[in-house]
Amino acid sequence: MTTSLGRSLRYAESEVIAYRRTWRGTVITSFVNPVFFLAAMGAFLGTLVDEGTGRTLSIPYITFVASGLMAANAMQNGAGDGSFPVMAGIIWRKNFHGTITTPLGPADIVWGRLIWGVGRLVFVLLVFAVIAVRFGALEIGPALTAIPPAVLTGIAFTTAITAWTLTQKDGRSLSTLFRFLIVPMFLFSGTFFPISQLPGWLEPVAYVTPLFHGVELVRKFALPGVDESIITSIPTWVHFGYLLVMAAVGVYLSIRLLDKRIKP
């Protein structure tokens, strides 16, 4: 099996072996934090929202938040996967430099990480979905239906941020990315409130962010029939196309940039 797919699978396999040893270190960010948000915002704050001055949402607030968190959680994990491990591979630990002295090449690393990224996202989101069902936030059907669009959201972030990381000199800029892009997106791209709540001038900004499209896609998939208090009237294919193009451009650039970076 020396096809491109075969080689990518070989690389993904090494990531699985590594994950068996490192998953404990990711428990807080991947599993615990999203549940904290679901509890604090969805359950506790949600009680106030639902009982507050006239319900403006047509579904329970916790359902709104849980569906949004599927995408936001995928973004967090995807962004994490595209940044620190990539910097480690090219600079901190230089594993990628070793890998390309075997029959594997830069493209195999990028595709292998993508395959692995999908697997990890499915796993992380499945755990969150089960917890969301236990919370009574989502029905089992919608919870599972939310996984594929959320995975696409996560992968779009992984690949785009991988490409960006490959242009960075060292790891210092990585935390800046999280502070000034990922966290604001997490808060203002529709996870916790419909973006129609934003001031008029800020709304278009939210439309441009990838997380908005991820959140919308998840809700349109998982919560069919919800009204325009929950979702916008933007067609589904726009969200889908946005994320797909982002992922494709991310993969294309990642392969080119990784090649340039580690095969000078």
Next chain:
Amino acid sequence: MTESLVQARGLTKRFGDFTAVDAIDFDISKGEAFGFLGPNGAGKTSTMKMITTVSPITEGKLTVFGIDPNVDGRSIRQRIGVVPQEDNLDLELTVAENLYIYGRYHDMRKSEIIPRIDELLDFAQLTERKDSEVEPLSGGMKRRLTIARALINSPDLIILDEPTTGLDPQARHLLWDRLYRLKRDGATLIITTHYMDEAEQLCDRLVVMDQGKVAAEGSPRQLIQRYAPREVVELRFHDGQMDAAALEIGGLAQRSEVLADRVLLYTEDADDTQQRLHSRGINPEQVLVRRSTLEDVFLRLTGRGLID
């Protein structure tokens, strides 16, 4: 007639305006231990990276197993083992897992890899550490693991870039011993080093590189014979007396070299040179007579010390 595994003609690597490797030629035969000796920045690593197909060739011709790296690097990499200058082991994995994943990268079946791991750990004297993580291993152990990892695919050609740099003497000797074994078993080795003793111990043939060029080529003995007379008389002087002495040594030996801390006299007959030294009334603080080494060759070729 030996088969040429690696052949370079006019091989050149440029990074922008900087020429790292400047039109070098060399041939490496099957079963030979071939060295690239030179100071840091001489172009050794750039040459290794072109041979291992991880750096594109700027100009000239290079073939490995008769294959052009620009055309089919993967087929080359399938048959080589690479020990990079800096260890790039996967610190999150165990010792055995580091070997396992490289076996998989080489498209080996699990049933092939498992016995191979035990063999290699035995070879690298790491059997006891099979299931421990890599992080706490000593520098020497990590180096041996990196070498074991490079052997997982039973390569036809093993490329080691400064294999013992940064190791303590004990770890170095253990590593040399392992490399000897590989050599004895018929492996073809390419070794870069800036240690003279390493090149003399391990290499059948070597090139001396300086500023991207090949300054000389031959076996360690040939190079010493060609570029350095048989013996070296090393003179050390009391403070302040060296400059005066340096003026009087003319004609004492075939060649002389005034270094910062000592004067070297290259000669075929050290006894004769010493006698003439005395008769001229030169009284150094210390006199040491030794055989010529590669370092003398290097000084001759480049006019400066090796370790910079």
